[in-house]
Amino acid sequence: MTFGPIPVVLATSGHRDLLDTEIASIREALHIEFTTLRKQYPGTRFQLLNGLAEGADWLIAEIALEHSIELMAVLPMPQAEYEQDFSTPETLAKFRLLLSKAAEVQVAPMPRYLACDPSRDASYQALGICLAQQAQCLYALWDGSTENSLPGGTADVVRLCREGIENEDNPLAQPETCQVRHLRCNRKKNPLAYTAEDASSWAPAITDAAIGTRKCWSEIFQSIEDFNQAAIKIQEAAPHEIVESRQWLTGEANYPSVIESSLQTFAIADALSRSKQKQRSTTLWLLSLLVFLSIFFQQLHLGPDMQWYWLTLHIGFGLIAFASYRAFFSGTRNSEAQYMDWRALAEGLRVQACWQAAGIDECASKYYLSSQNDELGWIRYAIQNITKTGNTALTDCDFPWIKSHWLEDQKKFFLSGGSSAASKQQKVIKWMLYSRFLFFAGGTTTLLLLLKSIASLPSQLLPWLTLLAAILFVLAAICRNHTNLMAYEEDANRYQKMGNLFSRAIIVLDHHIEAGNTESAKSILKFIGKEALAENGEWLLLHRQRKFELPT
Template identity: 25%
Template sequence: MSFQFSKEEAKIPLVIGVTGHRDLRVQDKLKLKEGIKSFLKRLQSQYPNTPFIILSPLAEGADTLVAQAALELKEGENIKLIVPLPFEKDKYENTFTDGSSHKKVFEDLLDVADDYFVNPIYKKFLSDNGQYDDYSQDKYYAMLGNYIAKNCHILLALWNGVDNQEVGGTAHVVKSKLYGNTSSETQSPPLTYENKSHTPLEEALDIHDTGIVYWLVTPRNKTALVLGEPFSIKCNYPSYRSHTDREVERLFNDTFKSIDNYNKQLIKLNRIDSNNSSREFLNILHNNGIIEAFKIEAITPSLQTLLHKYFGADNLATYYMKKRRSTLTILAILGILSLAFFSIYGNYSYKWALLSYTVLFTFSCAYYLRRKKSADNYSLDYRALAEGLRIQFFCRFIGLTKNLSDQYLRQRNELQWISYSIQSCNLDTQISKTPSFSISSLKMVLTFFITSQINYFEKKIEKHKKMRKKFNVAIILGFTIAAICVGIIILEEFSGLRFGFKINITHLNTVASVLIITSVGLKALFDKESYDPSTKAYQHMLVIYQEAYEHLSQLLDNINVLQQAINKKNNAETTEALIENLVQQQQAYEEKIQEFIFNLGVESLKENAWWAILHRDKKAEVVKG
């Protein structure tokens, strides 16, 4: 089996959602296209290492114009076009007012699009509420507008600025992006449905999912009213409590810069190839006696794209973790040597003392620069991203297209870029080609996700217990020897007691000082690494995964029993009605399994987010006496 890693596939894209009027004036289209290209070029210059996804439903007018302008700018794979449809393709084409003319343009754009699919919210709505209804098209458009607003990082709106209160219209989508979709003023019945179906009750207090809207002031045929200078572009930021407008702007800029910096680090890192942990992870799919169904043919191209992204994050995390550890080791040695140097020679010569101070100052500057370059934060951020992508992969493998980032780090902070990255990676991996649920895929998830997590947490708990013991022994031993040294110095200097051998008080004092500083440093390092809180969290997750394994194994047994019953349909005693009932029961079990695994993934990501924030914010503190 071969798997060639691609850095281009591993990059994290920025998603540009599109909304706008259908009835554009013919004389304005050239100026609008120039404005669109200018906007996209500006983003490309701001984030030169980052690919872009244009999320456009290709309706007449603005949607199509933006897609055409983006494709004209397309260089290599830097811009992708993904098309979410409000409902089935044939029904959608029948809504075009321009008839066959726009249908031809629509078909041509679909041919060059990287992916297109029916809005998942609409499909869920139909499964719960019956068949498609021509009279509910506005509701379906509202669902699509909500999907675009929720899944894009930046919304580009070709809009005249007038809020006409139309359900599913341009103003509706703009308000959904700026203010979230929980307000009754900006929400249609389908959006309410979507929230109730996918938003757990405990998330009602979460901060609304909002974002940036770039408004290209666009006249339209329907009305002459335009609020703003035609063809100008305005940037609108959402309003956040306890944040000034400037702080909100900086928050989003930092988020996008973090994504671009990640892509830059990915390009620069030469150690990523097919011979490192990437291959090790992929080999898990066919080693250890796994049956033929679990080999590479089970991994579709879209899932392989997700693996590329996981591999990139995993390798960057590993690289910066090693860099972090080596830097800490060097700095610790330098600090101890500086202290010893100062203690030994500081009393003999002013020049030596000055040199000692210089070395100590250099040590402090080096530590500051290490913090400035954020090697610590890179290793933590990239590890959190890798784990999120790994869990998203297993969810996609069993047929789930739901986005785990909806549940991950919903509070706004410096790690928001991770949530954005998981969101765009899921969108960038051809949702339309997600494999359907199968028994073999469930067995693989049980073996290589849940069982591996159980083994991982067991090893981590054992490792942390051993590390705790080693730290305690080292700290106690250091303080004990230091106390002995101090005791000898006191006896030698104050009691008049003389030993049978010559004692160098200066050297003994240096040893005691170094041991005390080292012990204090080890205690600070132990606290910084958060071994005790992490161990408790691992024990909690271990219990969850053990329970999950038992529960899923039982559900799998139930499905196998149903499958055996269905296979006996040729039996004269088995009626078609019974077979249909058995099939429905099996489908219900499959949906229950998918939802269970998704919730398990959510729980894992919450633990992962906690771990990242705990270690990111934890600073080594000297013990105060």
């Protein structure tokens, strides 16, 4: 299957009674905006959630289609009922024309607390909530007035986007916010809201830390773009890696197209992260070698053989080490961060695909990295944007496949595989032993130097012993730094915990399946999925805080 780039979801809200005299300038501003988006993020798909109300919604929909942005119609109520809002045959015909151009049509889901309210206001309020929850950027064609705000009106939608909406299923999570791009517009009910100079111009972005600055949103969009560009390259250069990753998760099983997007994006994220992991391992060893050689030649120059070429080699290897470090570890989108982010994305999609196979109509993004409203939020948005809850879960629960390809595979990974808890613990012991041995050897050599008169050491040997002591201490520091950077000890403890949880989940799941309790079995899978998401989030935050440090 060809990969469809992870989309960025836009939304629109605006007045139905825009001034005719401002339409041309509004069109121009939107054309410039969408052209800029396309240039900044050429590998990314854009989708526009649009209620297709008369006025601003129609205007933005037309311009978005001209820029090949997918129109996603989100109606506040079923079409037949919604069409009562259009008072003339001409407006109804235009609504139906735009609706026919939509890539997807859905009715906004009703939140639980509005489910008992049959009014049209409640339906429009549900639409506003849907736009604020699903979009990463809202285009508001708005007069800026908050007086007499109606439920689901533009002012209400802007407020929801800026303040955020609490997660009904995860109330402790940070409310999800949405960037607001406010295009200042006058309307027939308020024709003097803005001067002629300010009308049809973008209002300054609000930079409250609680809702995220425009820079932060740009980083999120850029992270999605970087993944999409990398996905295109690996599909061309190493498609077998994607096939291999997919087979690890699905085996020979085939699934309907409704969950194909999650499976395929998982395979690409997994293949990309494995590629970056290999690059990371090579870079770490290369850096350690370069640092060692630089210090070795420095000590050689300062000690037994003060030749200019040793100093030259010291400086040369030091500069190469610095350049390598900058290339892999520096910058907001460095290769180290991409490896971790793409690994975290793959693990989130693993849970998502397995939930879908179990018939669990939930989006993993609700429970993943929920406290991260910074640039890491792109992982959550990526999962949300490729997952359409409401129609993605399988009708029949494939419990045997889930048990074999998720629970048992993860149990094996955490408890008995090459990266298991026991393996991590062995690596802790091994590298700590190396570090202590080298430190002890360096200390012993230093002691010999201090007792040189008693030990009757030849004077010509002393500079070489000094060099040896320095090198041993450097090697001890490199081993210690490697253990700290790889977080073997912390990973060993977490892997043991997760392995035990997956073992227990298999036992409990079998009991519920044998008893015919399908819903109870689903609840077990949902619980273990949440635990896996929490563990993956902890892994990401732990390793992002660990930086490669030059031994000193």
